[in-house]
Amino acid sequence: MRDVKSGIDRSEINETVQRISCSLEADDMQRAVKTLLALHPADRALAFSALNVQERAQLLARLDIPTTADLLEELEDPQARDVAETFTNERLADVLDEMEPDEAADVLGDLSPDRAAEALSAMEEAADVLPLLPHDDESAGGLMTTSFISLHPDQTAAEAIDYLREVSPGEETPYYLYVIDSASRLIGVLSLRNLVVAPPDAAIGSIMDPDTYHVTTQTDQEDAARLMVRYDLASLPVVNDLGILSGVITYDDLVDVLDDEATEDIYLLANVSDADLGIDSSLMLSIRRRLPWLYLSALTAFFASWVIAQFEGVIAQVAVLAAFQSVVAGLGGNTATQSLAIIVRAIALGEIDRGQSIRTVLKEGATGLIQGIAVGLAAGLGVYIWQGNVYIGIILALALIGNMLLAGLAGAMVPLSLKALNLDPALASSVLVTTITDSVGFALFLGLATLFLPHLIQT
């Protein structure tokens, strides 16, 4: 046997890329193709992506249809589209026929409508792909595959196994078999395991589980994913408005959705508005997706500057205030970021519902208040010792308590409000919240300083 493997790391892939480049340089096409094919399909896609445009074209010309189909399935969507665009219509149709229907539909959806229509008309298995095309990419319909196995309730277990042998299911076919009535409506589910261990003459209808979870084609993909996580489902049937079984979402799609969802939340909290952005993205794309947020931040920072500028006279008299105003704003921001992360994550994991919102906001407010008292007293004492003026200490402590209370409230209220408005709770949350904690933090600290001004000048 070949050695059992625990996956190869990136440096091994990089070496393979080097070897392929050398073979191509030496015009040894056969060796180049062989080196690529020695990798797992998932790793082939990584290696392929690391080659330059010319090298890719040279290789593609030598790959057979099934290998090309595997490659396109594993490539990221924009890269798969780039490859597909280089093919003749006939070759593209052959490759799409060979691909899993949901992956083929993704490629077709990324091509120009004309090109997609041409390819479809040349395909033999267009019927599998056509029903997948109209669905929103982010919906259960856009995630499902039409390559599933359905049984009828009056078949016997033995007949079902013979049928399985006959259709010889492909790699992605799920481990659950779905039972449909004469109108193709979903009426039950049967695990492959239960089919195998059932008596050969048992009717499918008697061994199936009639109590099966499902979603509709319009269900948001994250809701579908959360349902699978919650009930430990390896696959989830998708029905249309008439209850007709339209497709199946499998656990590998679920995993992709979970990863995308997490990336999206992490990015949005950091004000990066494109979950497809990665370390390999081009500099231009990166800047296009990040710069608008920085302009927005600059605008809100100028608003905070305007707040500070209102106290120019006070600062001119007690310049050291300028050194501590940022402590108040910064710790407000930190407190709010903590609340934001916890609330955004709870929403993503489906752990929060409408009834809990007020309780959650109050709890975050209480957390902010208690943390504000704890940090405020310590910081106030510290600044009193440093500056030798008890009033600066008192002002700093009071401003921290007020701003951190507000930070807890805002850190919970902003994402919950965005969610209530059906917007992404992470979208712009951090800009909104820090605008509040910065402006109020500066106003509180400098406002209190104005009140205590006589005591501050005496120092």
Next chain:
Amino acid sequence: MRDVKSGIDRSEINETVQRISCSLEADDMQRAVKTLLALHPADRALAFSALNVQERAQLLARLDIPTTADLLEELEDPQARDVAETFTNERLADVLDEMEPDEAADVLGDLSPDRAAEALSAMEEAADVLPLLPHDDESAGGLMTTSFISLHPDQTAAEAIDYLREVSPGEETPYYLYVIDSASRLIGVLSLRNLVVAPPDAAIGSIMDPDTYHVTTQTDQEDAARLMVRYDLASLPVVNDLGILSGVITYDDLVDVLDDEATEDIYLLANVSDADLGIDSSLMLSIRRRLPWLYLSALTAFFASWVIAQFEGVIAQVAVLAAFQSVVAGLGGNTATQSLAIIVRAIALGEIDRGQSIRTVLKEGATGLIQGIAVGLAAGLGVYIWQGNVYIGIILALALIGNMLLAGLAGAMVPLSLKALNLDPALASSVLVTTITDSVGFALFLGLATLFLPHLIQT
């Protein structure tokens, strides 16, 4: 058939909790239990958690062993431990016997060593659980289950199916069957699907795939999860140092690891150091896990204050500087946060390797520089128009360009360095990076202002 379902939402669970409370109030135990049992086990755990301590105890006394085992499997670890602690030794052993071995091991690991030893000695199936106990919670050994099915290469397909029927695998048994040699070493894998469609007299050794991915019991759980994601594996065998098959990680464990990993990264970037913290956590626990980070932030904020205080004299002369220093620090922080999010996520998804580090740092630096020029010019122009002094504009623009360049570099270097030191790249990243961007931002802006001081006072 019962209606097909698409999962119930939290408000329905809350209603169920209400109904259970009322039944308990009215001493109608049977009705209370029946209401709970009508829910899916995953939802039962949610409903159970929402009851108060007394209500839980009343219900627990009425649940049979298998139902209690299901409940413990679905509860969060600390809650499962709390429940387990209330049981007599005999009852606890019965419940643990009924649970999946990996879940039972988790409960035992959370109990006091004495209590765990007592329960183990009273268990009938302690042999399944014992091998799981010594493993680190975060390792593949801590994640795997010992309930898997292994075959020998000289069995026939028909014999294997008979064997399956005989052992009648439980719910969590994976859909892959593992083939071991006479020394119990892993030598291949066979999907249930391929077993079913194989000729009945085919030898397992001839239809198995000898080329199977595996990890060892010490492999980090996130590495194991990433391997499963990369190669679309529904289950992953775990071997010990001798190559002996010790257990299997299934896709539902994978999903839990991915969710935990994402929560951990989102929390750490927001300086919340406990991924178990959620909206339902107690106020005290919440504060205990969040406050230390705020104290650390306060310390670093005071360092930034000290930097500003060095320029007290300049600020006293041109107080409006205090209004714009925060723009420089804030935008540096924003730029760094963007880089941080992208790098931390790339590391989590395994998309970065050592060779790429320098390129990545340079790219983030370039992004920071270009964004700094774009924002710096706009902000400088804005402040010139607002304040009517071109020098403040120039100072602000230069300080922004310098700080945002640094922010890009630091946002990439800090997590990559932490990773190189085998620390979590998200741990303390944001505190470290904002300390740099704040301090340098203030120093740059106020330092430049000191150089240009004569031009600023003239206004």
